[in-house]
Amino acid sequence: MADPADDLVIDAAGVTKSFGSVRALRGVDLTVPAGLLAALLGPNGAGKTTLVRILATLLRQDSGTVRVLGRDVLTHPYAVRSGIGLTGQYAGLDEALTGWDNLMLIGRLGGLGRRAASQRAAELAERFGLAAAVGRSLRTYSGGMRRRLDLAASLMNRPALLILDEPTTGLDPGSRIELWSALRELRESGTTMLLTTQYLEEADRFADAVHVLDHGVIIDAGTPAQLKARTGVQVVDVLLAGQDAAAAVASLRGTVAPADLRLDAASRRLTIRARDGLGTLLAAARLLQADRIDVADISLRQPSLDEAFLALTGASRR
């Protein structure tokens, strides 16, 4: 009898974690099936790193159950550690050693014998363009090289689940593209991945599944297309000609819920979530005309990814 839960590489339910009076996680449910590249998306302080640290057995949750690779993180942390690789926000490397010594140390502590470790280290150094640099001390490495070596170190033991905490933060565009191509290759060879990011665009382009974490709860999850379909209602932009933005806002209150209306006073631009599409545009135009508000421009457009994300996280904030 194959239990569907057997295929879940990450299966977390009701996870809470507090630090003193700060409730970092307030009941997180998260499932990641095998073979997927899942993104955990959320603003700073949403609880992404706390969740990642619990999944990687670095922190113990206060309540809730977490199974990683089919094992409970509280009762079988050792088994979990045998199957995961972690690339944290800060490089997990010894600055005083060479790149090669770092790879060997981490590979061997992961359980590889000397020969297997040196074969794997050579393979990864080659793949990540570090073959010429591995003999040097890490102090001579650039930021991008250090990131690549850190990822290579996480892959020394061929983890079934690779966890990456903001892997692209601080990388230049070229390094970012290189990193993503490496992650896609890994997914093709069967590695499941969970990565945190603040960049919606990255999640949109590369992830199979996106989990949006905000204020310690998962507020939405699905494929990027599903998320956009759910939140990505069109937007009406209104550029006011006159100075009286408050009057325009008051005028629109008739059809637009306050939460759907944003005013950027400096540019005198009103942004309205167009829940009825063209209908919202027409209703807004009629109201503004009736109240004799001067409008320089009014238009209907697709939402930006940022707006979809803000709509999601804004909704959870209320």
Add this chain to the structure above:
Amino acid sequence: MTQARITGAGPARVAVRPDGLPGLGLLIRDSMLIAGRHLRVLRGNPGRLIYPLLQPVLILVLFVSVLENLASVPGGLYRQFLIPGIMIQNVVLTAPVTGLALVRDADTGLADRFRSLPMPRSAVLTGRSASDAVVFFAQAVVMIGVACLLGFHVRTGLAGIAGIIGVAVGFGTALGITCAWLALIIRDVETAERALYFPFIPLAFVSSAYAPVGRLAGWLQPIARVNPVTSAVAVVRALANGGPLMVPVIHLAAWIAVLAAIPGALAVRRWQSSP
């Protein structure tokens, strides 16, 4: 970076380390790997070994030259009395290095990496202690050598010299583990750098290191008698000058066991719990 393709894990599975669950064998293997890490760092940065070897030599030469003719102790030359004291004092003042190294590592990405690897939790501490034991060993060898040049005489011969080195390594390692626990309680590196030496200055001085306990101020004497430094110095003196060995050895062994085991277990717990 376009050459070979990365190979990953294949189907998701828990690949428990082929060498099994963490047992004593694994603890020894992984401790050696961690010790190897620190010794490689020493090889790459030889200053980190050279200065810890030069400093005790400097202190030994200065203290012996200045103090040798100042005091007299019952039953022999003050030099024979003083040098064991200086050797153990050096061990005491070197021990905080273990703790400082550990607390410097504790909040880094590397610590998180270690915590996420399938290695015994205690290997980070035992590995660091093992590499510091190498430093204690090198210091003791150099100090004994210099002491002999200064006229220090070990009556029990080579076995006695080996014993003295063993005392320095064993006592230093146990104190180092205690420092690891204290440093991990303090947690802040810079505070630990300033605070860790405080308990060790009185520990070194309120003992029989420089004067027989009977000649210390009255209120210090009970403290000096139970001080583990007094026990360690007593063993070294007995090995160098002859005299009853059994009682000080038992005292010292008990101290080493207590200082390594209890703070050791507490330090491992503190290490594992990241902030």
